[in-house]
Amino acid sequence: MKSQDTFKFAETHEWASLEEDGLIWVGISNHAQEALGDVMFFQAPKIGQQVKQGEAIAVIESVKAASDIHAPIGGEVVALNEEVDAAPELVNENPYAIWLFKIKPSSEASLNSDLANLIALDAYNAGPGA
Incomplete structure (x- = not known):
């Protein structure tokens, strides 16, 4: 496992690791x-599914609630x-x-653009992940 210091985070609380x-x-x-509590079910996206950054593509459920999982980057x-x-x-x-699933980026240019929209651990912990 890579250090979470190298992860990029979406404001919707997903992490992405290249x-x-x-x-x-x-x-x-x-x-x-922690907000979800005890996770009971994960509805994964489909292999081969094309996704756009920020799109809700999966669902995770706990004893408290169900929450969408969004694609942190676009691709397949x-x-x-x-x-x-x-x-x-x-x-x-x-x-x-x-990890929940893996995405193959559409292109290097789109990957770089999508990663630029995500935030580093320190910024995440100071904001949405605080």
């Missing part, structure tokens, strides 16, 4: 999992975390170690 293979791994922030959903499908409560254990 991995060495060029894919973006997506998860939810610690703030989000190329992988789902089967461990989360089988045991969604893993998100509560360490939300920065558990």
Whole structure:
């Protein structure tokens, strides 16, 4: 797992991590999992689904509420975390170690533009994740 210091965050509480293979791994922030409480269900996006930055593409449910998961970047959903499908409560254990799905960016230019719209950990913790 990469350090959360390298993650970029959306104001809707998703994190994005650019991995060495060029894919973006997506998860939810610690703030989000704490607000949700005990996660009970994750409705993942579909593999092959084309997504736009900010689009609601998945749902995570807890004993308290259901919440949309938004795409932090645009592209194509190329992988789902089967461990989360089988045991969604893993998100509560360490939300920065558990990715939900992976997105292949549409292009390098769109990736750079989308990443520029996200915020670093310090700014996230000072604002939406506070």
